Amino acid sequence: MRRAIISVSDKTGIVDFARKLTDLGIEIISTGGTAKTLSNEGINVLQVSEITGFPECLDGRVKTLHPKIHGGILAMRGNREHMQTLDKLDITPIDFVVINLYPFKETVSNPDSTFDECIENIDIGGPGMLRAAAKNHHDVTVITDPSDYERVIDELVKFGNTSDETKLFLAYKVFAHTAAYDSMIADYLCSQIGYIDFPDTVTLSYEKIADMRYGENPHQKAAFYRNALPVSRSLTSAVQHNGKELSYNNIADTDACITLLKEFDEPCVVAVKHANPCGVGCGDNINEAWKKAYEADSVSIYGGIVAANRRIDGATAKEMSEIFLEVIIAPSYTDEAMAILKAKKNLRVLELSDVASSVKTSEMDVKKVLGGVLIQGHDTGKQDSDKWNTVTVRKVQDNMMSDLVFGMKVVKHVKSNAIVLVKNKQTIGIGPGQPNRITSAKIAISCAGMKAEGAIMASDAFFPFPDCVEAAAEAKITAIVQPGGSVNDKLSIEACDKHDIAMIFTGRRHFKH
Secondary structure, eight states, X not given: OOEEEEEESXXXXXXXXXXXXXXXXXXXXXXXXXHHHHHHTTOOOEEHXXXXXXXXXXXXXXSSOSHHHHHHHHOXXXXXXXXXXXXXXXOOOOOEEEEEOOOHHHHHHSTXXXXXXXXXXXXXXXXXXXXXXXXXXXXXXXXXXXXXXXXXXXXXXXXXXXXXXXXXXHHHHHHHHHHHHHHHHXXXXXXXXXXXXXXXXXXXXXXEEEEOSOSSSTTSOOEEEEESSOOTTSGGGOEEEESSOOOHHHHHHHXXXXXXXXXXXXXXXXXXXXXXXXXXXXXXXXXXXXXXXXXXXXXXTTTEEEEESSOBOHHHHHHHHTSOEEEEEESOBOHHHHHHHHTSXXXXXXXXXXXXXXXXXXXXXXXXXXXXXXXXXXXXXOXXXXXOEEOSSSOOOHHHHHHHHHHHHHHTTSOSSOEEEESSSBEEEEEOSOSSHHHHHHHHHHHHGGGGTTOEEEESSXXXXXXXXXXXXXXXXXXXXXXXOOTTHHHHHHHHHHXXXXXXXXXXXXXXX
């Protein structure tokens, strides 16, 4: 008679699966809560202690850690010596291992869980049996995902056994699962230590949300994953109310959109196109902020992504619906607004209640390179204008400061080299991602046109030459904010004094590559 050991925390479908195994003549071994669940449903179960001859002990920490369990799993059926050893030690082979692990993820995700509770939800025996069965997958069918129950039963009914292809697939899933499980534990313990910023070994664990139609381009395959321990206030937690499934580019751009949005506390709307902001506006209400964001660059916003940090009302939704947008994301919508936006069947309407809240997480910024990864901390933190230094004869007027702060909030989210022009809490020109700063400045000034007069200019990094100041003077820009730190700072300061432009050094660079 073949045997299966079943011990699951997630009991989805387990009663039906176990009953079908029993109907196929397979004997069930089980432990604790799983054994009770199956017995209550009239399924005959052998307790593990009946196999091992030892009771469960140490509050259930020791149940299956025994040669009569692991020997039954690991013995190679085609190895004569292995099978003779089983006979000698009176060990019966175990042909099916059906296990999913203690709910460590759920425990850690609960803010009320204590450290001791998290530690107790680290499974020991489960991963041991899973790994043993996966190693010996030629002879043992190992299942850790309830979605695989039906596939195994179908093959047992049709062929009397699980196919080699299925056994290999299930073994792969086990090692992926236990690796992710251990990764979560390592990340949690590292977070408790507190002083390890960059560990010697980095484990990254993600769960697939969905396969995508394609990646950045139609010939590229893609999928969307989220952190194994989900990050609240992030795009992975958003609810989609309307429209087609999000594309690869939609997700990348929407993430960029909400990351910038989190810089602002007042009513704000951010529009992003191809990972760069194309319009940002703040106002007394969300409709005013929307108008500013749209009017900032009514050409580039076409086909863009829009994020708002306040509830979308009917009037704002109507104005948004009159242009082609790919995605709108906001903390909530009025019933009228939702009805208006849903009338556009392809418009993705996303709701994320805490979209405006800053993300407090220990996760790092990871960039993949061929053969490795670069890891750094995120460029977070408020713009500390109290520590900024005016370096020119002309001083910054109080009414300029809000625009200067606004400009630095935006420019840190624009691809380097980055120049942003701002007037009255509205971007009027954005120059992103050029190989030299003067070209970025000329793009921003060109976009602004006549609006540049009296505006401020923000730069993500220092001016290596005074050419950007000369361009600002020609456009009649009033003030400049930039990190400073160039060996040629003096030349830019002198150019500002010559043209009566105020300039502030922040002391903090914001490269974004």
